[in-house]
Amino acid sequence: MPDLSPTRGLRLGVCGPVGTGKSSLIALLCRELAGRMSLAVVTNDIYTDEDARFLRASGVLAPERIRAVETGACPHTAIRDDITANLLTVEELEEEFAPDLVLIESGGDNLTATFSPALVDTQVFVLDIAGGGDVARKGGPGIERADLLVINKTDLAPHVGVDRDRMVADAEAARDGRTVIPLSRTDLDSVAALTAWVTAEVVRHRAGDLVPTDPGPMAAHTHGHTHDHDHDHPAA
Amino acid sequence: MDHVPSDLLLMLLADARLPVAGHTQSAGLEGAVQHGLTGADVPLYISARLATTVRVEAGTAVVALHHLTHALPLEPVVAAWAARTPSHALRRASRMQGRALSRLTTRLWPDEEPVRRVSGLDGCPRAVALAGAAAAAGLEAVALARLVGYDDVQTVASASLKLLPLDPAETTAWVHGALPAVAGAAAALAGLTDPRDIPATAAPQTEVWAQAHAHSTRRLFSA
Amino acid sequence: MTTLLPDRATARSTRLSVTPTDGRVHVRIATPGNPDAPCLRPILLDSGHRHARVALVPDGALLLAGDAVRLDLEVGHGVRLEVIEPSGTVAFDMRGGEASWDVRIGLAPDATLVWAGEPFVVSSGARVRRSTSVDLDVGARLLLRETLVMGRHGERGGHLEQQWSAHGPDGVPLLVEETVLDERSHRPGILGGHRALGTVVALGAVIDPDLCPEGRLDLECAGTVWRGLSHEAHRAVPREAWQAAVVAW
Numbered sequence: 001m002p003d004l005s006p007t008r009g010l011r012l013g014v015c016g017p018v019g020t021g022k023s024s025l026i027a028l029l030c031r032e033l034a035g036r037m038s039l040a041v042v043t044n045d046i047y048t049d050e051d052a053r054f055l056r057a058s059g060v061l062a063p064e065r066i067r068a069v070e071t072g073a074c075p076h077t078a079i080r081d082d083i084t085a086n087l088l089t090v091e092e093l094e095e096e097f098a099p100d101l102v103l104i105e106s107g108g109d110n111l112t113a114t115f116s117p118a119l120v121d122t123q124v125f126v127l128d129i130a131g132g133g134d135v136a137r138k139g140g141p142g143i144e145r146a147d148l149l150v151i152n153k154t155d156l157a158p159h160v161g162v163d164r165d166r167m168v169a170d171a172e173a174a175r176d177g178r179t180v181i182p183l184s185r186t187d188l189d190s191v192a193a194l195t196a197w198v199t200a201e202v203v204r205h206r207a208g209d210l211v212p213t214d215p216g217p218m219a220a221h222t223h224g225h226t227h228d229h230d231h232d233h234p235a236a
Numbered sequence: 237m238d239h240v241p242s243d244l245l246l247m248l249l250a251d252a253r254l255p256v257a258g259h260t261q262s263a264g265l266e267g268a269v270q271h272g273l274t275g276a277d278v279p280l281y282i283s284a285r286l287a288t289t290v291r292v293e294a295g296t297a298v299v300a301l302h303h304l305t306h307a308l309p310l311e312p313v314v315a316a317w318a319a320r321t322p323s324h325a326l327r328r329a330s331r332m333q334g335r336a337l338s339r340l341t342t343r344l345w346p347d348e349e350p351v352r353r354v355s356g357l358d359g360c361p362r363a364v365a366l367a368g369a370a371a372a373a374g375l376e377a378v379a380l381a382r383l384v385g386y387d388d389v390q391t392v393a394s395a396s397l398k399l400l401p402l403d404p405a406e407t408t409a410w411v412h413g414a415l416p417a418v419a420g421a422a423a424a425l426a427g428l429t430d431p432r433d434i435p436a437t438a439a440p441q442t443e444v445w446a447q448a449h450a451h452s453t454r455r456l457f458s459a
Numbered sequence: 460m461t462t463l464l465p466d467r468a469t470a471r472s473t474r475l476s477v478t479p480t481d482g483r484v485h486v487r488i489a490t491p492g493n494p495d496a497p498c499l500r501p502i503l504l505d506s507g508h509r510h511a512r513v514a515l516v517p518d519g520a521l522l523l524a525g526d527a528v529r530l531d532l533e534v535g536h537g538v539r540l541e542v543i544e545p546s547g548t549v550a551f552d553m554r555g556g557e558a559s560w561d562v563r564i565g566l567a568p569d570a571t572l573v574w575a576g577e578p579f580v581v582s583s584g585a586r587v588r589r590s591t592s593v594d595l596d597v598g599a600r601l602l603l604r605e606t607l608v609m610g611r612h613g614e615r616g617g618h619l620e621q622q623w624s625a626h627g628p629d630g631v632p633l634l635v636e637e638t639v640l641d642e643r644s645h646r647p648g649i650l651g652g653h654r655a656l657g658t659v660v661a662l663g664a665v666i667d668p669d670l671c672p673e674g675r676l677d678l679e680c681a682g683t684v685w686r687g688l689s690h691e692a693h694r695a696v697p698r699e700a701w702q703a704a705v706v707a708w
Contacts, residue, residue: 264648268647268648273647277647280646280647281646281647281648283646284646284647284648284649285648287643287646287649288648288649289648315631315632315679316632316635318632318678318679318680319624319632319633319634319635319678319679319680320635320636321679322634322636322676322678322684323676324676324677324678327679435637436622436624436635436636436637437637437639438636438637438638439648439649440638440649440650440656440686440688441647441648441649441650441651441653441688442648442649443676443686444674444676444686444687444688445648447674447675447676451672
C-alpha cells in the first residue's frame with residue numbers, strides 16, 4: 001500500500017464575522033503552539049495588511065511567516081470559489097518553511113462565508129459573546145457545520161447581558177454534536193481545550209485520517225416538526 | 237481530445253470566472269485612485285494603458301507564443317519583458333498572476349509541451365504564461381494580443397466598480413468604447429517574433445503609482 | 460508638410476573617449492563632420508590617474524529643425540568619467556521640421572560614468588527624436604540624470620520620441636524604454652498633466668534598499684531608477700535620490 005499520509009502540514013481555516021477575534025485567536029494559537037510545532041499564517045484582509053501587521057506586531061511569529069493576500073474586496077471569493085491567491089501563498093509558505101500548521105484567516109465577512117475544502121483541511125468558525133446570544137441559534141453553515149465553533153470572549157458575558165451557558169447550549173444544539181469551545185483568553189482551561197483540539201487535528205491530518213468536509217454554502221434544509229431524518233419528503 | 241474551436245477556448249481564457257485570482261487585480265487603478273484619479277478620468281486611463289503598458293504585455297505574449305511554437309528559448313523573452321518593466325511591484329504582480337495561470341493551464345493541458353515549458357520557467361510573467369495557454373489552445377497571435385488588451389480593459393472596468401462605484405452599464409460602455417484601440421494594438425503587434433522588437437512604451441506615472449501602492453498598507457487589490 | 464530631415468553626411472558628431480594610461484588618463488575629443496553644423500563640444504575640466512571631468516558645451520545654436528546631434532562616448536577600463544552640462548537644452552519650434560539627438564555610451568570593464576544631465580525642453584512645435592544606448596561591460600557602472608520638459612513656461616509642448624536602452628555583458632537587456640511625449644501623453648498614467656519627467660538611472664550596482672523609496676523602481680538586474688513628475692523642471696528629478704546616489708557612486 002502506498003503511504004497516503006500527506007507530506008504537507010495541516011491547513012486550518014479561521015473564519016467568522018468581523019470583530020469576533022479571529023486575529024487574536026490566531027495570535028493565541030501561535031503563542032501556545034510555536035514552541036511545539038512549525039507555524040505559518042496567511043491573512044485575508046478586506047483592507048490588506050491590517051491583520052498581518054497586527055500579527056507581526058504581536059511578535060508571536062517571525063514576520064516572514066505571516067503573509068497577507070489581497071482579496072479585491074471579495075473576501076468570500078478568495079476563500080470559497082477562486083481560492084487561487086490563497087493556495088499560491090500557502091504553497092509558497094509550505095515550500096519555504098515546511099510548517100506543520102498553516103493558519104488561514106478569512107477576511108471578516110458575514111455569517112455565510114466558509115472555506116472551500118480545497119483550500120483548508122479543517123476550519124474553525126468564530127463567534128463572540130458580544131455579538132448577541134441569539135446568533136448561535138440563528139445558525140448558518142459555519143456555525144452549524146464548521147469543524148469547530150469557538151464562542152469567543154466569554155468573559156464579556158456579564159457585561160453584554162448574554163447568558164453564556166444558554167448560548168453554548170444553543171450552539172451545541174445547532175451543531176448536532178460537533179465540537180463547541182467557549183473561549184476566554186483569561187480562562188486557561190478554555191485555551192488548553194482549543195490548543196488540544198488543534199493539536200489533535202494536526203495529528204489526524206498527519207495520520208491521513210482527516211477528510212476535509214464542506215460546511216456548505218447555505219443553511220441546511222431543516223424540519224421544524226421533527227429531528228427524525230427518516231421520514232418521507234412529499235414529492236415535489 | 238475532440239477538436240475544440242479556438243474561439244471557445246478564447247472565451248474560456250477571457251472569462252472573468254477563470255480561477256486565476258483576477259479579483260485581486262485592478263490593473264493599477266487602485267494606485268491611481270489613491271493619487272486622485274476620478275471616475276471621469278478612467279476612460280482616459282484605459283486608453284493610456286492601451287498605448288503603453290498593454291503594448292509591452294501584448295508584445296511579450298506574442299513573441300513568447302512565437303518562441304513556444306518555434307522551439308526557441310523563453311529566457312530572452314522574459315529578460316526583454318523584465319527590462320521593459322522597471323517597477324518591481326509590477327513584475328512581482330505579473331509573476332504572481334503567471335503562477336496562478338500556470339496552475340490552471342497545467343490542469344487543463346497537462347500533456348501540452350508549451351504549458352510544460354511555461355510552468356517550468358522560474359518567475360514566469362503573466363504574458364508568457366498566457367502565451368503557453370494560447371499555444372495549447374491553438375490561438376493565433378492576434379487573438380492572444382486581443383486577449384491581453386481586452387483583459388486589461390476589463391480589469392480596470394471591474395475594479396472601478398469597487399473603487400469608484402457607478403452604473404455597471406457605464407463601465408461596460410467604457411470597455412466597448414476601448415475595443416477599437418484593443419483591436420488596433422493587437423493588429424500592430426501580432427507579427428512580432430523577436431524579443432528586441434517588443435514595445436517598451438513607458439507609463440511613468442503608472443510605474444510610480446504602482447510602487448507607492450505596493451507600499452501602502454490599506455489596499456483592496458494586489459496591483 | 461515639409462520635413463527637413465537632417466543631412467547626416469554633413470552633420471557634425473562628437474566623439475569622446477577616456478582611456479587609462481600609466482599616468483594621467485588619455486582624453487580624446489573629436490568633432491568630425493560639417494564644421495558649420497552645431498554639435499556638443501566636450502571641454503576637459505579636470506583629469507587624473509583614473510578619472511576625468513568633462514563639460515558638454517553646445518557649439519552653435521541648439522536645437523533647431525534639421526539638427527542631428529550625435530555623441531559617442533567611451534569610458535575605458537577602470538576609469539571614472541564625470542560629465543556635466545553647463546545649461547539645459549531647448550528644442551525650439553521646428554515649423555514642420557524635426558531634429559535628432561543620439562547618445563551612444565560604451566563602458567569598459569569597471570568603468571564608471573556619472574552624467575549630470577540638465578533639462579531638455581521640448582517647445583511647442585518642436586519635433587525631436589532622442590536616443591540613448593548604453594553598453595556596460597563587467598563591473599561597469601552608470602549614474603545618469605535626465606529631465607524631459609514639455610513646453611517652455613505656459614506652453615503645452617511639442618513632440619518627443621525617446622528610445623532609451625542599456626545592455627549588460629553578453630547583450631542582456633537591463634533597461635529598455637520608449638517614451639513618447641506629446642499632447643496624448645498628458646493622459647493619466649503617463650504624465651497625468653505634469654510638465655516635467657525627471658529620471659535618475661543607476662546601473663551596475665545594488666543600492667541600499669531603504670535609500671529614497673519615493674519614486675524608486677528597482678530593476679530586475681542590478682540597478683535602480685528613480686522617477687519624478689512635476690510641474691516644474693527643477694523639481695522633477697528626485698534630488699535626494701540623485702545626491703545619495705552620487706555619494707554612493
